Amino acid sequence: MRALSTRRRQRGYAVVAAVALTLSVSACTESAASDSAQVESLTVGSTTSLAGVGVRNAISGGKFEDAGLTVSATGIKSGNDAVPQLLSGDLQIAQVDTTTAMQAIEKGIPIKILAAAGVQSTDGADGDPSTGSVLVTPDSDIKTAADLTGRNVGVPAINNQIWMNIQVVVDEAGGDSSQVKFIEIPGPQAVDLLLKGDVDATTASEPLASATVAEGKARLIHSTDIPGGKGEPSSVYIATTEFIAQNPETLKKFVSAVYAGQDEVNKDKELGKKIAVEQLGYKTEQLSQAFILDYGTSAIDPEQLGSVAETAVKYGILGEVPDPATLLADVQ
Amino acid sequence: MTLSTSPSAAPPQTPASYSGTGAKSRRISSRPAPGRPGGTHARLRTVRWQVTAVLAVLLVWQLAAVTSDGSLPGPLQVASALAGLWGTGAYWTAVLTTLKVWALGLAICTVIGIPLGLLIGISLNATRSTRWVIDFFRTIPTIALLPLVLLLFGPSIRMEVTLIVLSAVWPLMIQSMYAVKQVEPVLKWVTKVFRVSRRDRIRFLWAPSVTLLVTTGMRLAATIALLMTVSAEYIGGAAGLGKQLSISEQAFQRPEVIAYALTAGIIGLGVNMLIIFVQRRLLWWHPIIRGERA
Numbered sequence: 305m306r307a308l309s310t311r312r313r314q315r316g317y318a319v320v321a322a323v324a325l326t327l328s329v330s331a332c333t334e335s336a337a338s339d340s341a342q343v344e345s346l347t348v349g350s351t352t353s354l355a356g357v358g359v360r361n362a363i364s365g366g367k368f369e370d371a372g373l374t375v376s377a378t379g380i381k382s383g384n385d386a387v388p389q390l391l392s393g394d395l396q397i398a399q400v401d402t403t404t405a406m407q408a409i410e411k412g413i414p415i416k417i418l419a420a421a422g423v424q425s426t427d428g429a430d431g432d433p434s435t436g437s438v439l440v441t442p443d444s445d446i447k448t449a450a451d452l453t454g455r456n457v458g459v460p461a462i463n464n465q466i467w468m469n470i471q472v473v474v475d476e477a478g479g480d481s482s483q484v485k486f487i488e489i490p491g492p493q494a495v496d497l498l499l500k501g502d503v504d505a506t507t508a509s510e511p512l513a514s515a516t517v518a519e520g521k522a523r524l525i526h527s528t529d530i531p532g533g534k535g536e537p538s539s540v541y542i543a544t545t546e547f548i549a550q551n552p553e554t555l556k557k558f559v560s561a562v563y564a565g566q567d568e569v570n571k572d573k574e575l576g577k578k579i580a581v582e583q584l585g586y587k588t589e590q591l592s593q594a595f596i597l598d599y600g601t602s603a604i605d606p607e608q609l610g611s612v613a614e615t616a617v618k619y620g621i622l623g624e625v626p627d628p629a630t631l632l633a634d635v636q
Numbered sequence: 637m638t639l640s641t642s643p644s645a646a647p648p649q650t651p652a653s654y655s656g657t658g659a660k661s662r663r664i665s666s667r668p669a670p671g672r673p674g675g676t677h678a679r680l681r682t683v684r685w686q687v688t689a690v691l692a693v694l695l696v697w698q699l700a701a702v703t704s705d706g707s708l709p710g711p712l713q714v715a716s717a718l719a720g721l722w723g724t725g726a727y728w729t730a731v732l733t734t735l736k737v738w739a740l741g742l743a744i745c746t747v748i749g750i751p752l753g754l755l756i757g758i759s760l761n762a763t764r765s766t767r768w769v770i771d772f773f774r775t776i777p778t779i780a781l782l783p784l785v786l787l788l789f790g791p792s793i794r795m796e797v798t799l800i801v802l803s804a805v806w807p808l809m810i811q812s813m814y815a816v817k818q819v820e821p822v823l824k825w826v827t828k829v830f831r832v833s834r835r836d837r838i839r840f841l842w843a844p845s846v847t848l849l850v851t852t853g854m855r856l857a858a859t860i861a862l863l864m865t866v867s868a869e870y871i872g873g874a875a876g877l878g879k880q881l882s883i884s885e886q887a888f889q890r891p892e893v894i895a896y897a898l899t900a901g902i903i904g905l906g907v908n909m910l911i912i913f914v915q916r917r918l919l920w921w922h923p924i925i926r927g928e929r930a
Contacts (some may be wrong), residue, residue, distance in 0.1 A: 352886045378873075379883060385786070385873060396788035492885045496707040512888050521705075585887040 342551040344373055349380040349389055349398040352584055355539050358574045358599035359562040360583045362565020371557040390544055401465045402537050403616050409631055414545040416633035419559040420537040420600025428529035435515035435597035436466055436528035440505045442606055448528045452481035456488040458497055458506035466507055468619045469528045476531050495547050513596035518593045536598060536608045548633045555635040565600030603636035709891040717891035737793055738865045741800030745857050747806040750850060753812025774806035782871055791873035799868045804861040815846035844853025848922055849913045858907050866900045890895040
């Protein structure tokens with residue numbers, strides 16, 4: 305009896321061991337399977353200005369769905385809002401200024417650039433309108449960008465891309481950008497402060513700038529495009545390095561789909577206006593004169609990124625020119 | 637002479653309660669003589685003054701809009717924008733979201749602030765030892781903590797509720813502390829001498845004595861909580877009225893911006909009126925409330 309109970313006990317131990325082994329093997333298999341499964345649902349933090357039209361068109365046009373992704377866009381006010389949300393996982397992808405992305409990477413924040421969102425739409429020639437404009441009152445004695453030397457100029461933020469571009473424009477026109485007094489003012493109130501006389505000149509984005517000029521309330525001095533910088537990325541999509549490492553295929557699909565959606569808008573500006581009205585809260589009459597910017601449609605050229613970085617170093621936004629390989633994710 | 641302010645005591649007889657003398661004296665009717673305080677006429681006069689004040693503000697607003705060269709929309713433009721928003725789902729979703737977060741935040745403030753305030757107020761040592769801590773933390777501008785809270789919790793309800801609690805818990809706590817301290821010492825001694833049970837002390841002494849100041853604290857906290865909810869949504873990007881206001885601002889829709897701001901104001905007014913209504917119903921017997929209604 306004792307021998308029988310011992311055998312029974314041993315059989316019992318064997319059964320338990322077999323069950324445990326089976327369970328652990330299946331758990332490992334499941335774990336391995338879940339490790340290899342990539343995220344297919346993405347939340348993109350995107351500006352609610354016209355620069356956010358590209359990704360929204362890609363969403364509403366089904367480009368992401370076709371690629372097997374579920375993507376939603378949520379509005380963000382600035383890169384400073386987007387980066388913390390990216391790091392905390394509330395966003396998987398964010399749209400920020402190119403210089404903001406470079407600054408963050410230089411500071412050691414673990415992010416990389418995935419793709420171009422908005423690109424500079426013109427070559428920055430005098431009088432050409434673009435997505436951002438430097439405006440003065442109609443009776444102002446400021447006639448050219450060089451005349452901004454020593455004057456108060458309103459900008460949305462100091463140390464960002466628009467601030468940098470205006471300095472380039474002033475210097476290229478023969479002025480001294482170091483003598484320009486930049487004042488941070490909120491974008492929606494930019495024209496009001498100009499008309500009140502609080503600033504001598506101001507930057508204004510579309511559609512506010514074109515509407516103001518059309519109404520005769522202000523005069524265009526120069527766009528915020530850098531001379532000769534057509535096609536350079538003005539805003540980019542970024543993600544954390546961890547997310548990129550875990551979801552490379554997902555991000556390749558994202559990049560491909562967003563470029564397809566942005567290409568559609570480049571070819572049909574009325575489509576861009578329609579998206580702006582339906583999804584960003586603009587009114588049709590506001591956009592009648594609006595300049596719709598160009599969006600990125602292909603992989604970012606490291607040389608163009610390098611050009612932006614060199615300008616950023618020259619004007620003190622970056623400490624040194626980064627290697628584009630350290631900026632770009634390998635998903636383009 | 638009655639020392640108690642408890643509702644169990646009969647309300648005092650005011651001279652205006654009776655006209656004349658003797659058995660045929662009658663209580664004041666629901667229609668007092670014109671001009672007498674407390675009557676319908678007086679209330680109508682008050683409402684007339686309130687409407688006049690609102691019309692004056694609207695007139696000043698219209699004048700400012702006319703002289704602003706188009707940068708400030710006038711009342712009619714804003715009213716039209718508001719009417720347009722009422723027909724959209726996004727507006728009502730934003731209103732309900734803001735109310736939900738506000739209510740949640742205020743509830744948490746109540747659960748934390750009132751008991752803590754009462755406990756601290758009971759003890760002189762506790763009051764003294766926490767004074768610096770409370771004064772320090774309540775002076776910190778909560779909106780300055782938004783970037784940190786946003787980093788921790790993202791643009792979420794948790795972010796909003798954290799900011800609401802950090803800002804609105806203080807008036808509740810402080811009012812509760814003072815509520816305990818202003819309880820009449822003689823009443824406390826009487827309950828002690830007569831060995832009134834704890835339950836009866838809470839019911840007939842403490843609860844009636846502290847309710848006025850605690851409900852006043854609620855009014856203050858409710859307003860601060862609403863301000864912080866909308867601010868957190870506007871700056872932090874959480875869903876709600878503030879975010880819709882921000883989106884309208886980014887899209888240069890000025891009438892809609894002011895319409896959303898007015899909505900927040902109307903909600904604040906409604907909340908305040910509701911709390912006053914509840915306070916007056918609950919504390920109808922209190923001399924201060926009776927004096928307000930007179």
